[in-house]
Amino acid sequence: MLWFLFSCAVKVAPLPDPLIEIEPFRQNVDWEEVESEATVLLQEYLRVDTINPPGNELQGALFLEKVLEKEGIETEIHESEPGRGNLVARIPAAPELKSDEKALCLLSHIDVVTHNEENWPQDKHPMSGTLDDDGIIWGRGALDMKGMGIMELMTMLLIKRMNIPLHRDVIMIAVADEEVGGTGMQFMVNTYWDFLNCGQMINEGGLGLKDMMFEGQSVYPISVGEKGNVWLKMWAYGEAGHGSTPRPNEAPQKLLEAILKLQNRPIEAELYDELQQLFVLVGDNKGGVYRNIMANPMLFNLLVKPKLMENPLTRAALINTVHLTGFAGENMPNVVPAEVYAVLDCRILPGVDPQEFIEDLQGLVGPEIHFEVLHARAGNASPIDDPLYSALARYAVEDEPNSVAGPVISVGFTDSIYARPLGTHAYGFVPILVTENEMEGFHGKNERISKEQLGRGVYKLYSAVVEVSAVQQNDEESNK
Ligand SMILES: [Zn+2]
Missing domain, CATH: 3.40.630.10 (Zn peptidases)
Structure with a gap:
């Protein structure tokens, strides 16, 4: 070994x-x-x-x-x-x-x-x-x-x-x-x-x-x-109705399902070159066993990456984030609105194309959900x-x-x-x-x-x- x-x-x-x-x-x-x-x-x-x-x-x-x-x-x-x-x-x-x-x-x-x-x-x-x-x-x-x-x-x-x-x-x-x-x-x-x-x-x-x-x-x-930023409004539509009677295909429910799909999407934490260099240098300076762990991709993935994914700060550095930052709808308790939206702040690593990224999200949530692009810029x-x-x-x-x-x-x-x-x-x-x-x-x-x-x-x-x-x-x- x-x-x-x-x-x-x-x-x-x-x-x-x-x-x-x-x-x-x-x-x-x-x-x-x-x-x-x-x-x-x-x-x-x-x-x-x-x-x-x-x-x-x-x-x-x-x-x-x-x-x-x-x-x-x-x-x-x-x-x-x-x-x-x-x-x-x-x-x-x-x-x-x-x-x-x-x-x-x-x-x-x-x-x-x-x-x-x-x-x-x-x-x-x-x-x-x-x-x-x-x-x-x-x-x-x-x-x-x-x-x-x-x-x-x-x-x-x-x-x-x-x-x-x-x-x-x-x-x-x-x-x-x-x-x-x-x-x-x-x-x-x-x-x-x-x-x-x-x-x-x-x-x-x-x-x-x-x-x-x-x-x-x-x-x-x-x-x-x-990182680049992709700011989106994610819209869901359905029949308007009364709060007393839940029905299938209501807009808020569709929005919730779309959000869950985004949150449960498979996440590939990427150790891009720059970050890998930083960790190798950190391990090198620390010396001993750390030198080997940090410089070895397999050991790194096994021992270090899970720790990095636990910490919100380092996690954000490793992945394209999709961050739910707001909601809007009718917001009356007894009214089922015909349209609702969620606000998403997504940050993408350099090299990721904003348009392709949005298309990937669209693929995840399905064609009934509409993304309104507020701002999209590559890193x-x-x-x-x-x-x-x-x-x-x-x-x-x-x-x-x-x-x-x-x-x-x-x-x-x-x-x-x-x-x-x-x-x-x-x-x-x-x-x-x-x-x-x-x-x-x-x-x-x-x-x-x-x-x-x-x-x-x-x-x-x-x-x-x-x-x-x-x-x-x-x-x-x-x-x-
Ligand atoms: Zn400043």
């Missing part, structure tokens, strides 16, 4: 060597000072009210613009609707170094979701930007995603101050309305794409999680793709074999032996989904480490980030950005 363990092991290629030696670009930065500066900037940014709705992102864009312009970085603000500001800041490549690589884009969204202030500590309310005695910065957007916005801002400032020799443009884009309609990014993509023309992009998506699979081990999932993914992906993975775990970085497909979508179809390689990764408890701040209460993680985040992001955008200068040149 043992031969089988080794003969079938899935191997993940090691990360390629860095494109340039990064240390010369980091050694002259006072990183403690960077942490303090980023902290103050984030506190101020959190206090700018960009709660969506209504958004008012122009205020956030003006805040960022003021910081960038003070340092001599060119910015533009474009409003997708009055008050919905979208900011672009560009540091151009040095003319004599310019390569034909398209720009590297650092994307964030300015808006934040609403909050329920009563659930937060009074002295650390969602708009406070409080820095507490433990070095924690509190406020709506600390994680999603003003914190990352500030890491991107600091990266821009450092590139400018250090006069980094760029061979490609580095662009910071901060957009409106990610949380509600995605109209800011769609407007920028539709109106200014020739100007932006991002070859690669860093955006939100994954972030490091302590003790994700094993205690003591941190996992940094880098989102390389996003998409960027390659793992990409220098930006490698750089993000490299610096995520630098000097952290019990940490591992690997690819995932996000179950939700971000603004990256609009850029990938235009040829951009987009990666979702906020280079910080949080606990499961801190994760609850995402769209929840007590959203916060530690000053230390913010500072380390800048360090990691700056390292990755410089690696893929700068030209190595030899000593002779730098001494000139």
